[in-house]
Amino acid sequence: MDLLTAIKERRSCRNYLPDPLDDETIRTLLESAVWAPSPANNQPWEFIVITSPEVKESIFAEAQERRKILFEKSGWKWLNRYEVDFLKTAPVIVAVVGDPEKTGADMFLDEGYKAYQHACAAAIQNMLLTAHSLELGSLWFTLFDKSAMRRILGVPAEKDPIALICLGKPGGSSFQTPRKDIAEKTTYLR
Numbered sequence: 001m002d003l004l005t006a007i008k009e010r011r012s013c014r015n016y017l018p019d020p021l022d023d024e025t026i027r028t029l030l031e032s033a034v035w036a037p038s039p040a041n042n043q044p045w046e047f048i049v050i051t052s053p054e055v056k057e058s059i060f061a062e063a064q065e066r067r068k069i070l071f072e073k074s075g076w077k078w079l080n081r082y083e084v085d086f087l088k089t090a091p092v093i094v095a096v097v098g099d100p101e102k103t104g105a106d107m108f109l110d111e112g113y114k115a116y117q118h119a120c121a122a123a124i125q126n127m128l129l130t131a132h133s134l135e136l137g138s139l140w141f142t143l144f145d146k147s148a149m150r151r152i153l154g155v156p157a158e159k160d161p162i163a164l165i166c167l168g169k170p171g172g173s174s175f176q177t178p179r180k181d182i183a184e185k186t187t188y189l190r
């Protein structure tokens with residue numbers, strides 16, 4: 001499969017089979033993550049590999065709570081139909097934790113201190129694409145309160161829990177989300 005096909009075929013998966021992932025597969029996914037670019041190659045990421053049902057249950061409870069609060073604040077009706085059971089059924093969740101101290105030259109610039117997040121995002125996308133190439137489903141999940149997630153995962157206050165990546169064999173096909181026309185999103189300065 002060529003890269004562009006893989007990029008276009010990847011879908012967010014919210015339905016997983018319970019089959020566990022073996023250690024080698026998890027290692028391959030992490031290997032793809034650490035080969036992402038980062039500012040000054042400072043690699044501002046850490047990964048927590050979660051398979052514990054108790055920890056997944058705590059993550060699920062936090063997401064349910066956050067979903068309720070989000071519904072109250074936003075009034076978004078689709079949240080009534082949005083179930084987060086995949087947080088319990090995905091065999092593996094990888095938490096990606098960023099280190100704000102390991103940002104790059106941007107710390108000396110106005111509006112800086114974000115480059116560590118960019119690097120973590122690149123690492124995440126590598127994992128999603130690698131998962132797809134291994135015929136695994138994946139989901140980039142962020143519906144949680146950071147302090148609650150630090151408590152659940154034992155992450156110190158100075159680190160930034162960026163996202164939870166659900167991974168596993170897909171339990172069905174995921175619907176294809178549309179994309180806007182490239183022309184709408186692009187300006188050429190010639």
Ligand SMILES: Cc1cc2nc3c(=O)[nH]c(=O)nc-3n(C[C@H](O)[C@H](O)[C@H](O)COP(=O)(O)O)c2cc1C
Binds near residue numbers: 013140143175177
């Ligand atoms: C930064 C970021 C945060 C996201 N957070 C969530 C989330 O909390 N819950 C969820 O179900 N999907 C989440 N997603 C997945 C998006 O909903 C999804 O990527 C988007 O709808 C496009 O669909 P696709 O991934 O299938 O192409 C997130 C994606 C990104 C990049």
